[in-house]
Amino acid sequence: xxxxxxSVWGSEEDLEKPFGGYESEEQMQASFAATGAxxxxxxxxxxxxxxxxxxxxxxxxxxxxxxxxxxxxxxxxTEAKEFIGGFWVIDVPNLDVALELAAEGSAACLGKVEVRxxxxxx
Amino acid sequence: MTDVDEAIxxxxxxxxxxxxxxxxxxxxxxxxxxxxxxxxxxVAVERWPLDGVPPNPGAWLxxxxxxxxxxxxxxxxxxxxxxxxxxxxxxxTPHEPLGAIEDDRLRLLFTCCHPALAPEARIALTLRMxxxxxxxxxxxxxxxxxxxxxxxxTRAKNKIKAAHIPYRVPEAADLPERVSGVLAVLFLVFNxxxxxxxxxxxxxxxxxxxxxxxxxxxxxALLPDDGEVAGLLALMLLIEARRTARVSATGELVxxxxxxxxxxxxxxxxxxxxxVRERLAVVxxxxxxxxxYQILAAIxxxxxxxxxxxxxxxxxxxxxxxxxxxxxxxxxxxxxxxIAVAELDGPEVALAEIDRLDLxxxxxxxxxxxxxxxxxxxxxxxxxxxxRAIELAENAAEVALLTRRRDQLGRI
Numbered sequence: 001x002x003x004x005x006x007s008v009w010g011s012e013e014d015l016e017k018p019f020g021g022y023e024s025e026e027q028m029q030a031s032f033a034a035t036g037a038x039x040x041x042x043x044x045x046x047x048x049x050x051x052x053x054x055x056x057x058x059x060x061x062x063x064x065x066x067x068x069x070x071x072x073x074x075x076x077x078t079e080a081k082e083f084i085g086g087f088w089v090i091d092v093p094n095l096d097v098a099l100e101l102a103a104e105g106s107a108a109c110l111g112k113v114e115v116r117x118x119x120x121x122x
Numbered sequence: 123m124t125d126v127d128e129a130i131x132x133x134x135x136x137x138x139x140x141x142x143x144x145x146x147x148x149x150x151x152x153x154x155x156x157x158x159x160x161x162x163x164x165v166a167v168e169r170w171p172l173d174g175v176p177p178n179p180g181a182w183l184x185x186x187x188x189x190x191x192x193x194x195x196x197x198x199x200x201x202x203x204x205x206x207x208x209x210x211x212x213x214x215t216p217h218e219p220l221g222a223i224e225d226d227r228l229r230l231l232f233t234c235c236h237p238a239l240a241p242e243a244r245i246a247l248t249l250r251m252x253x254x255x256x257x258x259x260x261x262x263x264x265x266x267x268x269x270x271x272x273x274x275x276t277r278a279k280n281k282i283k284a285a286h287i288p289y290r291v292p293e294a295a296d297l298p299e300r301v302s303g304v305l306a307v308l309f310l311v312f313n314x315x316x317x318x319x320x321x322x323x324x325x326x327x328x329x330x331x332x333x334x335x336x337x338x339x340x341x342x343a344l345l346p347d348d349g350e351v352a353g354l355l356a357l358m359l360l361i362e363a364r365r366t367a368r369v370s371a372t373g374e375l376v377x378x379x380x381x382x383x384x385x386x387x388x389x390x391x392x393x394x395x396x397x398v399r400e401r402l403a404v405v406x407x408x409x410x411x412x413x414x415y416q417i418l419a420a421i422x423x424x425x426x427x428x429x430x431x432x433x434x435x436x437x438x439x440x441x442x443x444x445x446x447x448x449x450x451x452x453x454x455x456x457x458x459x460x461i462a463v464a465e466l467d468g469p470e471v472a473l474a475e476i477d478r479l480d481l482x483x484x485x486x487x488x489x490x491x492x493x494x495x496x497x498x499x500x501x502x503x504x505x506x507x508x509x510r511a512i513e514l515a516e517n518a519a520e521v522a523l524l525t526r527r528r529d530q531l532g533r534i
Contacts, residue, residue, distance in 0.1 A: 094288035095285045095286050096292070115285075116285075117285045
């Protein structure tokens, strides 16, 4: 089995809109429900490791502990316009299964999903 | 070429993919399989002239490559578990042949053409792993630096390994789409050779059409019931049959209606026609409707079934394009349909159809317009369209034809 990070990408701009990038309250609620059902399916199939949504990058703090004393900086690590809004960690047999699940997850949460393999613990 | 050289060339054509594919399955690593296969062929080049060609060259090469792979794994101190396991499980009995769909070469092909790889990586990897072309050969054919091509292939192999792209034939539900992905790669290889065949400086690129045909024949042997595989093979054969007639001695593109049909390759045409007839029979017996390659092959079969361009059955060609539009309603298909309409209903009707298309960046759109305007006696507009087509065309032979056509306008 291989673990993959499936991350959902969005823009800061979208997050500040009334329904966080969704077209309407109804669409937002429907997407939440679809994502919940997708998570349940992952659990039923034994593929689910972890999943959650992330707060705005504005709430992030960067910590540099490589020097004598840790340095704290307000804000995200990069100034990128796109950022990770949420993610899943799944444990599946191969990339084909991961890609199929990512397509379902993307349809449920209405966002593009990046699939990236995690280093194995072999 | 000596008999031994010939035997080695033939073995390379017939056995390379099989050796790489079976080693990849056994060792779970494309790199090891590729290197061991290359070493086995190098040993053959050294030994066969001295020892004679072995009675079963394929088995000899597989055994030799297997030994090389195991030697390498033993030599390397860092091994992952899968390789250790492979060595532990290894025995010398030959792999039992399985049904076509289980052929290791199919797994190899589907892995090399996996949708998670960049399209140019799929092409490079397929030519290297399945086709057995060397990195310098592929780099030369695609006009890129050897190091660039080498990196492209290495990166693709690394992704296959790290992302765990599976080494398997896709499940039945995904098969049609994945087969069409494989066919798209093969058609791109073919077109890369075909569309640049007029460029004499890059004669090696015409090898790409032959390589694409060879690989498509392999897919056909592995998936004999797939209509689109048969369609693509027929399409390639019917285009390849006209290759020598397609470019004049002066390096100019020769249009279908002006080609010397006596120089067409009749054997390839007969083979292409037989495949088209086979598919027509399947469709007539209630089989699945034809996809794009089968329809394109049928169009090419109509063109190649008459000895004189004036006898071309244009109504059948328009009907086939109508069928094609139901599969793919792209403006390029509509443009090609309009070219046939010009022969059937005249240039005015065709011009009205193509002027509705949004293809301003496509050289063939302007070339077609230029030709229709010329036939309608609208020389000024025709000249402007030729200018635009020449500006956009990339193929030297095509530019030569368009330039001559444009320059003839003034003399009319």
